Amino acid sequence: MNANLNKNSRTVAAVGISVALIAVLQALAEILQKVGLPVSLALGLLPVLVAAEFYGPKVGAICGGFFGITSLIIAVVYSSAIPLYSVAINPLVSVLPRILAGVASGLVYKGVKSKIKNEKKSVAAASIAATVSGVLTNTVLFLGFFFLFAGGKTYGSVTVDFRWILASVVSINAAIELGSFSVIVPLVVGALEKSAK
Secondary structure: OHHHHHHHHHHHHHHHHHHHHHHHHHHHHHHHHHOOOOOOOOOOHHHHHHHHHHHOHHHHHHHHHHHHHHHHHHHHHHOOOOHHHHHHHOHHHHOHHHHHHHHHHHHHHHHHHHHOOOHHHHHHHHHHHHHHHHHHHHHHHHHHHHHHHHOOOEEOOEEOOHHHHHHHHHHHHHHHHHHHHHHHHHHHHHHHHHHHO
16 A cells, blocks of 8 residues: 555656656747747657656656647747747647657557566667657657648748648658657666666
């Protein structure tokens, strides 16, 4: 009974820390973009992936949901100044992909880790596979829903078409996120797994 209570308390605390990190990191991403960074990175996804891999898909879904709500709030705040942001006010664009990214990452981590016998190798391989699946789930679903609701429409000076999405988002943002997140998340998850023993 006490062991379960301690585990639940640790999980609740971890969700709280993850939620705080999501808010801070996504705010930082917005600030960096506004001061001239030419890409829009989903930094809030980092804590979602770590939580999903270490605590499982359920916690990943909760953290992903909070990341999605953070994205939706940012879209509401900026939509009057930057019309393109109005597309992300739709929860199918801003919230659902983040929830499913957390679920996918947690499930892939658990599945890959169970298949590899060597503990150290299993954590690294599982985390890399889970991080890639989480980033791809987020990117594909976000852009897919974004295109579904905005494709062919013009927002300010931007007309949303498939070529624009490939050139401005997929080729730059997704590549940076896949490369950097696949290094950062496994390092954090590996350290957490080691400290949990």
